[in-house]
Amino acid sequence: MPVSANPPMIDRADPRFELLKKGNNARFPDPAVPPPSKIAVCADGAECAAALQQIIAAGLRPTVRSGGHGYEDFWQNNPGGVIIDLSTHDTVDKGKYGYRVGAGTMLGVAYAQLYKKYGVTMPGGSCYAVGAGGHISGGGYGVLSRLFGLTSDWVTSLDVLTVDAHGKVIERHIDKDHDADLFRACRGAGGGNFGIITNFYFEKLPTAPSQVADAGVSFAWEDMTEVKFTKLLQRYGDFFEGRGKDKDTWGLFTFFGVSPASGPQARIGMHAQFCNPDGTARDVAVLHEFFDLFRDLNPLPNGGGGGRNGQTMAPVLQNKDGRPYDISYRHWYEATVNGGVGGGSRGKYKSAYMKQSFSAEECAAAYKFMKSPSAGAMGSVMAIDSYGGAVNDPARLADTSVSQRASIMKLQYQCYWRDKEQDPIHLKFMDDFYTSIYTGPQVGPQYQGTPMGPRFEGCYMNYSDADMLRYKFWPELFYGTGDLYPFLIAVKKKYDPNNVFHSSMSVRA
Structure with missing residues (x-):
C-alpha cells in the first residue's frame, strides 16, 4: 500500500463526528449504546487499507459505511471502535478490468456517470443516495432487473480487503479465477461479512434504454371491501405468476403500494414503468394488458383516491382509449436520475419473496391490518414489487450468493415516524402485521410467522430485519435451505478467521 495513504481520522471532539455517525434511519445510533471512538473517511482503496491496518493494530473493531442506508444498526453499533466511511470513494471510470464503480458511489451518481460517459447502466435500485457498496454486495435489485438481472450478476x-489470522490486511483483486469462492460470496451475501469491498468491476454492462413509458392508477379506500381488495392483490400476483414470466413482459416493472385506510396518506396506488427489449417504448401493449386487469375495479387516475369527508371520487377516464390513466413517455435517464435522497425519519422494514400469487389468508390479513385504526399503523406501507424475469436465471445460483431465483414478487413492509416515544407502537404493529401475514396453512408448520415454504423464498438481506434472529433458522430465510449458507460459513472461516467483520446478522463462522 502507498506510504502516503493517510485517511482523515475524525474523533468525537470534531464537529463533523455527530453528523457522520448518523445514517438514513434516525432510529440509529441508539443513544444508550456508547459511540465509536473515531470515523475514518477514506477516498480510495489505499486509504481504506491503511485505515483498516491501523484499526486492527490498535485492537479496535472496524465497521463500514458506504451510503449509510442500512436498515439496522450494523455499522453504527460499534462501541469504542472505528467506522470506515467510504462515501467519498465515488470513482466511476473504465480501465483494465472494465467499468469501475467505487464502493462509496451513490447509485444516482453511478447512473449519471455510466450513462454520460459510456451509454450503459446498472440494473440497480431507484433511491438516488444509496451507496454502491452495500447495495451491490447484497444483490442490487431495481427497476431494470426483470429485464437485465441483478447488478451483482454483472460484476466480473x-x-x-481481508484480514488474515495474524492481523495483516490483504489487498485482493478477485474474480472467477482468483479467490473464486470469496468472489462468489461477495456477489449477493451482503456487506460486512468477509472484508471490505472497495471497487466493483464490470467487463460489460447493459446499454441504457432510450425511452420508458410510465403509467399509474390508484384505488379509493372508501369503497374497498375485503372482496375487492382480495381481487386486486390476486390479479396483480396472478399476472406475474403467469403472463409475467414471458420474455416480452420483462421490461415491465411495477410497484403496488398499500397505505392504511385511516391514515393521512390513505392510498392504494399502482405504478408501472415499461420498455421493450430494444430499449424503446414504441409498443406499450404489455402495459395496457397489465392495467386492463383492474379496469372493472374502479381505478382512479394516479394521484387520485378517496375524497375528503368520506366522499368517494368517481373514476375519471383520461385516456382516449377509455383507460383511467395517461402514459408518460420519458427518456430513461430523466426517469432514473431525478435526485431525491430521503432519510430523516425513524423506520422499520421487513421483506418477503413470493413464488406464487397471494392466498386468501394473506389478503385477509393484509386487509385487516391496513384497515386498522391503530396509531401504530400510521406511516406504514406494504410495497409489492414485481420480480423474476432475467433475475430467475438458475445458472446464477452457482456463481452468486443470491438464492432467491424463482420468485415473482418481492414485498417490502415499511413504517416511518418521527418521535422516539412512538417506537414501541410502530415496531409492535409491524411485527404483528408481518407475523400475521405468514401464519396459517399457507406456511409450513416449522416456519410459521415467516415467508418460508413452497410458496415463498424467504427475505432480502439488503432489507435487513433483526427481528428474524428470534428464529433459529434465520439464515435459511436469507440464504435458502440448500448448500449456500454452509458455503458462506467456509468462506468466512477462510478469509476472516478472527471474525473481524461482524454484526448481529453476519455470517457465523
Missing part, C-alpha cells in the same frame, strides 16, 4: 471482478 472486485477489489476487497
Whole structure:
C-alpha cells in the first residue's frame, strides 16, 4: 500500500463526528449504546487499507459505511471502535478490468456517470443516495432487473480487503479465477461479512434504454371491501405468476403500494414503468394488458383516491382509449436520475419473496391490518414489487450468493415516524402485521410467522430485519435451505478467521 495513504481520522471532539455517525434511519445510533471512538473517511482503496491496518493494530473493531442506508444498526453499533466511511470513494471510470464503480458511489451518481460517459447502466435500485457498496454486495435489485438481472450478476471482478489470522490486511483483486469462492460470496451475501469491498468491476454492462413509458392508477379506500381488495392483490400476483414470466413482459416493472385506510396518506396506488427489449417504448401493449386487469375495479387516475369527508371520487377516464390513466413517455435517464435522497425519519422494514400469487389468508390479513385504526399503523406501507424475469436465471445460483431465483414478487413492509416515544407502537404493529401475514396453512408448520415454504423464498438481506434472529433458522430465510449458507460459513472461516467483520446478522463462522 502507498506510504502516503493517510485517511482523515475524525474523533468525537470534531464537529463533523455527530453528523457522520448518523445514517438514513434516525432510529440509529441508539443513544444508550456508547459511540465509536473515531470515523475514518477514506477516498480510495489505499486509504481504506491503511485505515483498516491501523484499526486492527490498535485492537479496535472496524465497521463500514458506504451510503449509510442500512436498515439496522450494523455499522453504527460499534462501541469504542472505528467506522470506515467510504462515501467519498465515488470513482466511476473504465480501465483494465472494465467499468469501475467505487464502493462509496451513490447509485444516482453511478447512473449519471455510466450513462454520460459510456451509454450503459446498472440494473440497480431507484433511491438516488444509496451507496454502491452495500447495495451491490447484497444483490442490487431495481427497476431494470426483470429485464437485465441483478447488478451483482454483472460484476466480473472486485477489489476487497481481508484480514488474515495474524492481523495483516490483504489487498485482493478477485474474480472467477482468483479467490473464486470469496468472489462468489461477495456477489449477493451482503456487506460486512468477509472484508471490505472497495471497487466493483464490470467487463460489460447493459446499454441504457432510450425511452420508458410510465403509467399509474390508484384505488379509493372508501369503497374497498375485503372482496375487492382480495381481487386486486390476486390479479396483480396472478399476472406475474403467469403472463409475467414471458420474455416480452420483462421490461415491465411495477410497484403496488398499500397505505392504511385511516391514515393521512390513505392510498392504494399502482405504478408501472415499461420498455421493450430494444430499449424503446414504441409498443406499450404489455402495459395496457397489465392495467386492463383492474379496469372493472374502479381505478382512479394516479394521484387520485378517496375524497375528503368520506366522499368517494368517481373514476375519471383520461385516456382516449377509455383507460383511467395517461402514459408518460420519458427518456430513461430523466426517469432514473431525478435526485431525491430521503432519510430523516425513524423506520422499520421487513421483506418477503413470493413464488406464487397471494392466498386468501394473506389478503385477509393484509386487509385487516391496513384497515386498522391503530396509531401504530400510521406511516406504514406494504410495497409489492414485481420480480423474476432475467433475475430467475438458475445458472446464477452457482456463481452468486443470491438464492432467491424463482420468485415473482418481492414485498417490502415499511413504517416511518418521527418521535422516539412512538417506537414501541410502530415496531409492535409491524411485527404483528408481518407475523400475521405468514401464519396459517399457507406456511409450513416449522416456519410459521415467516415467508418460508413452497410458496415463498424467504427475505432480502439488503432489507435487513433483526427481528428474524428470534428464529433459529434465520439464515435459511436469507440464504435458502440448500448448500449456500454452509458455503458462506467456509468462506468466512477462510478469509476472516478472527471474525473481524461482524454484526448481529453476519455470517457465523
